[in-house]
Amino acid sequence: MPAVSDCIEMLDSETKAVETPEDHAxxxxxxxxxxxxxxxxxxxxxxxxxxxxxxxxxxxxxxxxxxxxxxxxxxxxxxxxxxxxxxxxxxxxxxxxxxxxxxxxxxxxxxxxxxxxxxxxxxxxxxxxxxxxxxxxxxxFADLSPKDVRELMRLLAKTKASAQKSAGRRRA
Amino acid sequence: MPAVSDCIEMLDSETKAVETPEDHAxxxxxxxxxxxxxxxxxxxxxxxxxxxxxxxxxxxxxxxxxxxxxxxxxxxxxxxxxxxxxxxxxxxxxxxxxxxxxxxxxxxxxxxxxxxxxxxxxxxxxxxxxxxxxxxxxxxFADLSPKDVRELMRLLAKTKASAQKSAGRRRA
DNA sequence: CCGAATTGTTTTAAGCCTAAAATGTTTCCC
DNA sequence: GGGAAACATTTTAGGCTTAAAACAATTCGG
Incomplete structure (x- = not known):
């Protein structure tokens, strides 16, 4: 079970999301x-x-x-x-x-x-x-290791899915 | 020290690079x-x-x-x-x-x-x-976790550096 | 100091690109 | 069957983009 201070933080951060501009830098x-x-x-x-x-x-x-x-x-x-x-x-x-x-x-x-x-x-x-x-x-891409390539592929797939979802939300 | 079979593999792969088209799929x-x-x-x-x-x-x-x-x-x-x-x-x-x-x-x-x-x-x-x-x-980018974002930043920085190096090689 | 590079910008010619409207064709459904 | 909706493509008008050539101003080396 989270400590009281954690709950306050969580509430705080959720409140912020609505009331003040989030930081998306x-x-x-x-x-x-x-x-x-x-x-x-x-x-x-x-x-x-x-x-x-x-x-x-x-x-x-x-x-x-x-x-x-x-x-x-x-x-x-x-x-x-x-x-x-x-x-x-x-x-x-x-x-x-x-x-x-x-x-x-x-x-x-x-x-x-x-x-x-x-x-x-x-x-x-x-x-x-x-x-x-x-x-x-x-x-x-020569300086990327095979592992880098695989990891980039994975993250870009996730990015693509996220962007498509967002684009879909807008058109809806 | 690498085993003999490793040396053979290494030589082999280096030879291939010159003689046969590498797979860059x-x-x-x-x-x-x-x-x-x-x-x-x-x-x-x-x-x-x-x-x-x-x-x-x-x-x-x-x-x-x-x-x-x-x-x-x-x-x-x-x-x-x-x-x-x-x-x-x-x-x-x-x-x-x-x-x-x-x-x-x-x-x-x-x-x-x-x-x-x-x-x-x-x-x-x-x-x-x-x-x-x-x-x-x-x-x-909403579906990417903060960790995903950091990791993507890192890999794209590496990608950018690699591409710049390659572009530089060409112009040289 | 003067001509030769170098640097900063614009021009040119061609192609790329988009959103929106127009055109022609098919499908749907009553 | 006969419209209405959906679909595939083209057209239009305007803006973006590039590479290369042209122009203008500065800097550099002798």
Whole structure:
């Protein structure tokens, strides 16, 4: 059983939560650090893709999605997977079809739907880029031990779940 | 002293590094998860800022930098801190001066330099937004324990250092 | 002191990105 | 069957973003 002073503390801290602004400086710092890491790595990858293959990161990301779906994907699927807007995908696909990396056709069973997939050229170029890309990522994370990687994976999974829950609460 | 079999293993793994492609699937998955978390949270914050205050995330970020520097900052400083290109800052500042949130003047001692700072209006609006913003972040990370937060901070610091080192190697 | 780097900012050209409205298609259900 | 709702995509308008080139001002080395 908790001491009286503990109970007072607990009550106190719960009261505070309603009456006075809580201190969330730690979470804020965590968010900024997370953002910094991502921006840093993303910028590095973007630059290398540009220099080595003259390709943009969004194009690479889109091709990566399609590489995992040999039978093709709809634009909506791509949009959800990449977590970008529908209109964004439209333009991206347009340019990749233009450059011969993507094939696009209207679904036979539903004329609303556009199915896109990698062309032979698109797949070949993507595989070539992906192989090198993987070594860049390995190098960027090189100072993390296997244990660090596992632990980060676990904590980020928890973070993702927490954020999704919070986003859900807002939309509800 | 390591056993003979260990030596063989070590040699083997070092040889592999050169001769055959290493497996970096774990690092790749980690990078994708990191990116997912950031995109998720960033999108959520962007949406809330727009709905509640009709402001964009980049504008908010720029004001956040200036709020920490009452004496003002140069465009280069802002650009480095925000990790975006110089030209990007120019446009952003233009719009924020236009809307009365920023004050901009040429340095007395160096006519190349533009010093910007928040106006009274800009500071007041930022403080109002920042207070609410902090509660959003707290909510998005709500399911993480204080220990999780500390551990994530530590691992992300390590990640940042590793990525910076790797980026430095490339530029060298 | 003067030309050559260096530094700070802006401009340019192209592409990325979003939210919201518009368009076309399918499904649901009465 | 015939609307209403839901869905997939495109369009629109505006803003963000980058890399590279251009411009302007300062500093540095001889």
């Amino acid at each position: 730690e979470e804020l710092r965590l968010w900024l650090r997370l953002l910094t890491c991502t921006t840093l790595i993303e910028g590095e990858v973007r630059g290398r893709l540009r220099q080595r293959f003259d390709v943009t990161l969004p194009r690479f990301d889109l091709m990566a999605q399609l590489d995992k779906a040999p039978e093709g994907m709809t634009l909506s699927d791509v949009s959800k997977r990449m977590m970008v807007s529908n209109g964004n995908v439209t333009g991206l696909v347009e340019r990749l079809v233009e450059s011969g990396h993507l094939d696009r056709r209207t679904s036979d069973t539903d004329r609303r739907v556009q199915v896109i997939r990698l062309t032979k050229l698109g797949r070949a170029e993507f595989r070539r880029m992906a192989a090198e890309h993987e070594t860049w990522i390995a190098d960027l | 774990e690092e790749l998955r980690l990078w994708l998860r990191l990116l997912t978390c950031t995109t998720l949270i960033e999108g959520e914050v962007r949406g809330r800022l727009r709905q509640r205050f009709d402001v964009t995330l980049p504008r908010f970020d720029l004001m956040a930098q200036l709020d920490k520097a009452p004496e003002g900052m140069t465009l280069s400083d802002v650009s480095k801190r925000m990790m975006v290109s110089n030209g990007n800052v120019t446009g952003l500042v233009e719009r924020l001066v236009e809307s009365g949130h920023l004050d901009r003047r040429t340095s007395d001692t160096d006519r190349r330099v533009q010093v910007i700072r928040l106006t009274k209006l800009g500071r007041a609006e930022f403080r109002r937004m920042a207070a609410e913003h902090e509660t959003w972040i707290a909510d998005l």
